[in-house]
Amino acid sequence: MTPILQIEHVSLSFGGVNALTDVSFQVQKGQIYSLIGPNGAGKTSLLNSVSGFYHPQQGSISFDGQELNQIPPHKRARLGIARTFQNIELFQHMSVLDNLMLGAHNQLSAGVFSSGIYWKWAEKEELAARREIEDIIDFLEIENIRYQPIGQLSYGLQKRVELGRALALRPQIILMDEPMAGMTVEEKQDMVRFIIDMNEEHDTTILLIEHDMGVVMDVSDYVTVLDFGRLIGEGTPAEIRKNQQVIEAYIGQQ
């Protein structure tokens, strides 16, 4: 087992509010790693620190052995860190296909000139990318909506397209922020199936934030619990279920 993402003593504060206090953990390659905790525990802040939107005051985050602190967000994406959001962040006015093609942005290389000429060079590249994108469309079962603009799609489908865009980056790790919030049972089942499939087929590591405990306990290899910015427990799902501190954070003391 090799750690792919290492969070070491990370502390993040906004003014007087401590969003994260001395958080450390490691995600191993190929794991489905869940991050749980009550609202406001700092889970999303942690993901934002990994993607590069927040800059922790202390501690370090390294990915695949490389220290991330000085790397801007768009370069982190190139290293293989993909992300989906709690509130969907897709390109609303573009079609599903264009959104997915944008995910492949960094695998293409056409510059302004060859793009403007289109003929030959850019065309070849675009068509090759399209072929790969179609595999993702096929995997996520969204063939029938490929030309539709995002704004016309249901919430569940938008979440699915967002996952597709993350997959188009050919990521090593996907940070998923509540991929199942607000979904119907059926949509949740589909989403869980996609998560398990991409983990097994492509060996993609997944860092998952989720509130649905049934899902978390079923799919996770390892679970970490945050409360008020502090790590209060970690272990396999079975261990977490018995952890007294975790039970207190969620249900309160007896």
Next chain:
Amino acid sequence: MNRLPSGVFNTSYQQDAQLFRTPVQRISLAAFLVALIAFPFVGNAYVVSLAIIVGIYVIGAVGLNILTGFAGQISIGHGAFVGVGAYVSAILVAEAGVPFLIAMPLAGLVTACVGLGFGLPSLRVKGLYLAIATLSAQVILNYIMNNWSSVTKGTSGLPVDSPEILGFVFNNDFSYYFLVLAVAILALLFARNLQRTRIGRAMTAIRDNDLAAELIGINLFRYKLTAFFISSFYAGIAGSLWAHYVTLITPEHFTIVESINYLAAIIIGGIGSVLGAVLGAVFMVLLPEVLRLLSDSLSGIFPNVGLFFSAMKDVIFGLIIILFLIYEPRGLNHRWQMIKAYWKLWPFSY
């Protein structure tokens, strides 16, 4: 949604990516091109000169639509950039003796670099704030055109030669029309190709959601500046063509009014669409002419109407634009797509 007529099926990704997919599209495009080429043979000098001005505005408007429409960066400095292109091209040809065929792209490049400089604030400021920042480009550049009189001849105007390519002098409307037509077609094709490939997609992504764009690996810094660069390049080309057409350029033509006209053109035509920029440019150039024709023809019946119209022309112009924004907020391009969709589905539009 791209609806294809019945009986046409895409069987390869290449077909799906084609700009002109069906025989009907290709035939109508060819017919339109033939009509454009035949136009100066049929039309009189007045309409041909109008067509030339339309062509130049089309190039400028498409350029602004790349910046404002694709990449979502508002610019109120476009008119001044057109001016930079005009002056640079004029001076290159007259003073340095550079042949027009080289001076035009060179003017585009110089303008692009100027645009790049004034695009730097876009990395920090967005939306209305950026609009004000680009307004400074307008003011500064216009000030330079007015006051650097040793080079620009200030308000007395800089005389410009007619362009000459390989010994052929474009010194009348008839020949100049074809020059503008050729450049405009190239400019439109380039913009359309840009829009459907990697670069254009990245720009549109920044417009729609810059946070997500950054997270999928798009360098905002680079693509915003690229948009400014390409847009100003188009402005420079439009300026060059304008200068060599009117043969006398003054700073008054490149004021904020010009910038607003370009903005109005892409809003009326349709933000973010190449065809929209074309329709908007045609609209903005022809509307004042149509108003003038109307007043001329009415003055035969009501003698005082000419006087009234000349006073009210700008008011009516503004009124028409306001009505347009209310009843056709998504631009002429959207209306055109709706008409096309209607006829494709007719008579079973469900």
